[in-house]
Amino acid sequence: MGLSLSSAAILEKNKLESDGVWLVLMKIVFPTTTTVRIARNTEDVVWPSSDGNTYTAFPFDLDDEREEGGGAHSMLTVRVSNVSKVIQGYMEAPGAKGGVGSDVNLYVVHNQHLDLTNAEVNETFTCTSAFAGTQWATFTLSAPNQAFVPFPERRFIKNFCSWSFNFPTGAGIKCGYSGATPYTSCNKTLADCRLRGNIRYFGSFPGIPDGSTHVNVSR
Known part of the structure; x- marks a missing residue:
């Protein structure tokens, strides 16, 4: 089944020039149930804009996905800035298990349509390994690949x-x-x-x- 885009997303996709940008948001729920919400952006993002959650502007990068286990699982590596040691503090909290076992959601939303309650992309992962270095906290995420269907089907590419x-x-x-x-x-x-x-x-x-x-x- 193909990806279904909202009418707002289709409009933005087809614009050759736009003042708006696609934003990547991440929610991490540690085993302690502590929830961290961050935005790959230069300023905080409130989504949905009406009574939504605040995603704090924070540097993070996503590496390319890879398949493991004969295609049974899709693996994704996320690197979150650890210069301030904020993320490391959550990882080292009692019961946090170093971040392993955390539930991670990745969302893609458009900054001119933050009123929409559904993200254009909403992916759920589980953290299978984590490491905190001096510059980055690295999380390896796993998502079950249902029915061994190739994953992902499409990417947002410019x-x-x-x-x-x-x-x-x-x-x-x-x-x-x-x-x-x-x-x-x-x-x-x-x-x-x-x-x-x-x-x-x-x-x-x-x-x-x-x-x-x-x-x-x-x-």
């Missing part, structure tokens, strides 16, 4: 289309190219899509700012 090019006709239904000029291939970039007059169906997210995290999207 300038690379996810769809198969529609040549011959019917080969790429989501691409939908049906231009009069008989192109037989496409390099999947925004420029190529524009050349073919098919921007409406560009299968990526040009509104994502440069240098942002590419966020994996599950089914």
Whole structure:
């Protein structure tokens, strides 16, 4: 089953230029039940904007996902800044088990649509290992891959289309190219899509700012 985007997300995705940005939010629930909410942003984020939770601006990075156990599980490494030792303090609290066993949620929301109560991406993981260094606290997260279906199905990427090019006709239904000029291939970039007059169906997210995290999207 493909990813269903809200009408607001589709509108933002199709904008070639936008003042808004996609934000990555993370919620960590430690075994002590202490909950930490942080935002990969330069300022705090309240989501949902009406009576929501505050996600504190805090540096963190997401590494590429990998599969283990013959594809049974998807593994993701998250590095959270530990310069202030704040995260390490939560990890070392009595009963926190160093962070192992924590439940972690990753959300992707758009800063101009924080009124929406459902995130465009909502992924749940369990922390299987954790380590606190001088610069970063590193969490290895695991998510069951139901029915051994390849995971993730799509990613938020700035300038690379996810769809198969529609040549011959019917080969790429989501691409939908049906231009009069008989192109037989496409390099999947925004420029190529524009050349073919098919921007409406560009299968990526040009509104994502440069240098942002590419966020994996599950089914």
